[in-house]
Amino acid sequence: MTEKCGVVGVSLADRAAARPLYYSLYALQHRGQESAGIVTHDGFQQHSRVEMGLVGDVFDEGDLDSLNGSAGIGHVRYPTAGGVNNCCAQPFAVSFKSGSLGLAHNGNLVNADELRDELEGMGHAFTSEGDTEVIAHDLARNLLEEDLVRAVKRTMGRIHGSYALTVMHDDVVLGVRDPEGNRPLCIGEVEDGYVLASExxxxxxxxxxxxxxxxxxxxxxxxxGGTGFDTYQLVERDHTAHCFFEHVYFARPDSVIDDTLVYEARRDLGRALWEESGVETDVVMPVPDSGRAFASGYAEAANEDATTDDDLVEFAEGLMKNRYVGRTFIMPTQDERERAVRLKLNPIRSTVEGKSVTLIDDSIVRGTTSTQLVDLLKDAGAEAVHMRIGAPPIVAPCYMGIDMASREELIAAGGETEDVREAIGADSLSYLSIDAVADALSSTRDDLCLGCVTGEYPYDIDGEPSDRDVTRPDVGTEAAPADD
Incomplete structure (x- = not known):
């Protein structure tokens, strides 16, 4: 899997927005590493810097000094719709009859092609393949006829899918979250203004x-001027579709998403993993870094159930991470992914030699990393390696903004857990149940997006079953205006 994207928007009193946006994008760098961008407005004109690369490579001191204005939006991107090139980097900025518009998008529309065809038929010219430009064109068209709130509501009635948006119309910054709340977005207050951010x-x-x-x-x-914010509930649904994988993997552990601290959610998932499928071993160890909180909760729960000191399990780091190697699932080919695992992780022999090991990870996608890790630990002298996974088996692709493998590449698709265990070479393998995930997140299955682990989606996607009654909008039908 690869990250989704990260968005941010700020409105400040007298201070330039560029540096706060820059620092915020650094904090969101884990959500996308392909491109970064900032668009600001000084009350008279828009300023933009959007390029391919990491945040620290895209912006220098001169760039930040040239991004004038106390209002702005920013974006870090990993592509899930559109190509890997400058034309799809964000924020997307455009000037039109009613002013200037900047838009940063985290998520994925499922009716973007239909909207694009309709807008092209009306004379709109597109410069990218991404769905973000589709949203921008539709919103710009509506702003020619409506005030800001009504224009946003009209666009929300036409776009279908997951989205968290930060938008700037001239020097007014706004945030929009899709009606199912699939992608995260939060509001923050700083000394001289307000912030919108993915995390x-x-x-x-x-x-x-x-x-x-x-x-x-x-x-x-x-x-x-950063004096406050106004809110408008434009669309309501009976259920949400929060992406459970934000808590399992994508979000930073120190972030609070939908009222839940991600670190504590992962510890709770680890505790549930012990309760459902705990196995007696000598040592519990995480796959760094994503498995650490799960393993901590798992080991703590195991030791709480211990009746004697001999039953206590050791929690230890058994794999040393090389922090100068990129994430393995971003490597484009299978050979590179396999080599990167060896470069990235090295076993601590004294921790595993002659011992039975429980290895905790957040997920198994293709199975490449898990196979390599089991081999590494057994080569280092582990007597047995038991894999425990803090999420259900991933059996289907994601259409909501995660660049996940196809069904053909997903090791758990179409098979049984025993088949996966045998393929990766572990002595035992257990996943966490869907119900345990919902309980740990203080939610219900009906309020989570579980498409990648059930194959049923909370959105009406062509060729895929839906887990709820979803009416897909006719892109040619105008949404009702906002209430006065």
């Missing part, structure tokens, strides 16, 4: 305070 860790970086999550279907408009 609260970005707000922490600015020494700000988390105010709350943006509600599903809500529009948040930051007041000019």
């Amino acid at each position: 609260s860790a970005a707000i922490d970086t600015l020494d700000g305070d988390l105010v709350r999550d943006v509600k599903p279907g809500e529009l948040v408009v930051l007041e000019k």
Whole structure:
């Protein structure tokens, strides 16, 4: 899997927005490493810097000094729709009759092609393959006829899928979260203004305070000069579709998403993993770094159930991470992924030699990394390696903004757990149940997006079953205007 994207928006009193946006994007770098961009507005004109590369490579001191204005939005991207090139980097910025528009998008539309065809038939010219430009064109068209709130509501009635948006219309910054709340978005307060961000860790970086999550279907408009914000509940649904994988893997452990601290959620998932499938071993160890919180909760629960000192399990680091190697699942070919695992992780022999080991990870996708790790530990002298996974088996692709493998590449698709265990060479393998995930997140299955582990989606996707009654909008039908 590869990350989704990260978005941020700020409106400040007198201070330039560029550096707070820059620091926020650094805090969100884990959500996308292909491109980074900032668009600001000084009250007269828009300023933009959007390029391929990491945040630290895209911006230098001169770039930040040239991004004038106390309002702005930013984006880090990993592509899930559109190509890997400059034309698909964000924020997407455009000037039109009613002013300037900048838009940063985290998520994925499932009716983007239909909307694009309709807009092209009306004379709109597109410069990219991404769905973000589709949203921008539709919103710009609506802004020619409606005020800001009504224009946003009209666009929300036409786009279908997952999205968390930070938008700038001239020097007004706003945030929008899709009606199912699939992608995260939160509001923060800093000393001289307000912030919108994908994760609260970005707000922490600015020494700000988390105010709350943006509600599903809500529009948040930051007041000019950072004096406050207005909210409009534009769309309501009976159920949400929060992406459970934000808590399992994607979000930073120190972020709070939908009122839940990600680190504690992962520890709770680890505790549930012990309760469902605990196995007696000598040592419990995480796959760094994503398995650490799971393993901590798992080991703690195991030791709470111990009746004697001899039953206590050791929690230890058995794999040393080389932090100068990129993430293995971003490597484009299978050979590179296999080599990168060896470069990235090395066993600590004294921790595993002659011992039975429980290895905790967040997920298994293709199985490449798990196979390599089991081999590494057994080569280092482990007597047995038991794999425990803090999520259910991934059996289907994601259409909501995670660049996940196809069904043909997913090792758990179409097979049984025993087949996966045999393929990766582990002595035993257990996943966490869907119900345990829902309980750990203080949610219900009906309020989570579980498409990748059930094959049924909370959105009406062509060729895929839906887990709820979803009516896909006719792109040619105008949405009702916002209430007065």
